[in-house]
Amino acid sequence: MARTLINVPPKAKRGQVIEIKTLISHVMETGYRRNEVGAMVPRDIINTFLCTYNGEEVFRAGLHPAIAANPFFSFFAVATASGKFEFHWTDDEGNVETASAEITVE
């Protein structure tokens, strides 16, 4: 569906605060614009974003049309154990885009 870009440090010390950055390509059509012939362009946005770390929630967001195209998020987690970060984006039609990143904690 869409291209995603994830930035999670591959290695971290136990207890270290790490920054996670995510980007997904999406038009985030607001539903308030008109096309070339004057018809309203229907709304099509990603309405939910979720990040989990070994199954536990880190950050979740409800998005509105005021979020810019190609939604970007950055947020923070504590590196507690080696494992997997998983990312889920859900759009208005219920399509879910997922991505994941591994981290090694020493």
Added chain:
Amino acid sequence: MRKHRRLLPTRRAVLAGAAGALGAVPLLLVRPAAATPEKMQAAIKSAIGEAPVKKGKVTLDIPPLVENGNTVAMSVSVESPMTPSDHVKVVHVFNEKNPQPNVIDAYFGPRAARAAFSTRIRLADTQTLIAIAEMSDGSFWSDSIDVIVTLAACLEYN
């Protein structure tokens, strides 16, 4: 002569048409949808209820002068130790003059290290933004900021 008259519009028809077009203009210029401060208050009420909101603890960071409203970097941080007993549950961001008053609802899970996030938003006009944080103890804290926007979002085809 008769044929000629049919092909070319008469003076009367032209004038009537012009008047009609002028009359139709206000109908065509539909006022762009915009959330008003009242709508923002209503959105805040539906998100957090009637709870009192105190100023402080929250920092809403956005450039004060925005050249392009289509992508505006915004970051929000809240002073909190983020422990199981004392943490930030959710941060709501609202605006006054976009078509809709809500911007984002950001929830922090048990693995969040800091009550902080960054994203990119759209701004349709020069306006005030408000971020409201709900703490685990049920208190609400807020920060507001005025932004000047020189090129508004959502105008490509309008």
